[in-house]
């Protein structure tokens with residue numbers, strides 16, 4: 001690991017993709033499902049911290065972290081040790097049929113870590129989509145209702161229940177016929193792109209609330225049939241959109257008024273990414289159900305549905321998963337939480353605030369940057385052709401994403417025309433500066 005432990009910044013040595021990477025790309029084109037959405041040909045060999053080495057010995061600075069999974073970077077020695085130790089003891093037995101202390105240890109920890117002075121029950125699965133399936137089934141079972149409200153731009157996963165909630169790209173639904181669940185999508189409180197007309201002095205959040213109460217509840221979703229409202233505290237795949245402070249409180253108020261379950265999907269925004277453990281903690285509300293995945297397993301698949309005890313009252317056999325809550329994944333989760341609380345979450349808050357400031361300075365120099373937004377290290381930069389019309393500029397975004405790859409900076413798009421930064425939360429100031437400089441020169445080159 002000499003190269004990787006010694007360098008903190010990327011180094012590109014070959015044309016991209018290099019020859020060894022190209023061999024894998026050829027195999028991939030032959031054998032792998034064509035549904036995957038790769039933006040550039042990165043073929044990983046190994047990683048350390050925020051760096052990735054590809055098969056040809058090029059190193060990249062990872063500002064995507066495996067889509068917000070590797071919060072502590074790659075191959076964190078303490079995570080590797082926790083996984084190894086657990087694997088030596090036992091790898092699997094199935095919590096569906098047997099008991100092991102790892103399951104209760106993480107459940108107890110999550111009870112402490114999620115606001116709300118009540119006991120929460122925990123159901124384990126293996127992914128974000130499954131964590132949301134667990135939330136849907138909890139809400140339907142507890143309320144005896146079957147309709148849901150979700151938001152335009154939301155991403156909640158691709159299994160059939162979760163797909164009914166997802167509304168970020170038509171490609172995710174095209175060709176799959178009718179949706180499994182009865183879900184009504186309403187506008188998210190996106191201050192930059194908000195489709196509903198407002199009254200004087202009305203906030204976007206109040207407008208969403210009024211739309212629900214005066215339009216949706218009176219026409220297609222009688223509130224007494226509505227099991228749940230599911231929402232991301234910061235919209236992820238939809239473009240890293242941060243809602244105004246009154247949005248989640250408005251939803252909380254509506255849910256309380258109508259006995260609707262408020263479900264917070266923290267799959268992408270959770271685990272310290274925004275500088276707090278859960279993004280909804282920035283908004284001073286207590287949800288009824290929280291769903292978690294991605295970063296919680298330290299890179300090992302783990303999904304968690306955390307629900308108010310009085311809601312998760314299933315009969316025996318109602319819901320379970322063979323692998324859900326696998327002990328190796330839980331060992332990684334417990335270690336991840338410990339390290340996050342030991343300064344890493346604070347680092348996310350500090351470096352995130354620094355990057356937001358610098359990116360806003362850059363925005364002032366380029367009309368193509370319509371908005372810089374984010375919390376902690378969940379940062380979105382939205383591009384437009386024209387600031388007046390706010391016409392999205394996806395081609396520019398895609399060109400910049402590719403250029404950054406060629407310069408050794410790994411990022412992904414989100415929404416129609418946004419670049420997202422979701423680096424490991426352990427990045428240094430030096431790495432943040434490299435990313436900022438590389439990004440600034442790519443914008444200067446392409447945004448003309």
Ligand SMILES: Cc1ncc(COP(=O)(O)O)c(C=O)c1O
Nearest residue numbers: 127128129155156157236267268
């Ligand atoms: C907010 C959110 N929920 C759910 C999911 C689905 O997670 P998974 O891909 O693990 O099923 C994602 C994935 O990007 C997500 O961002």
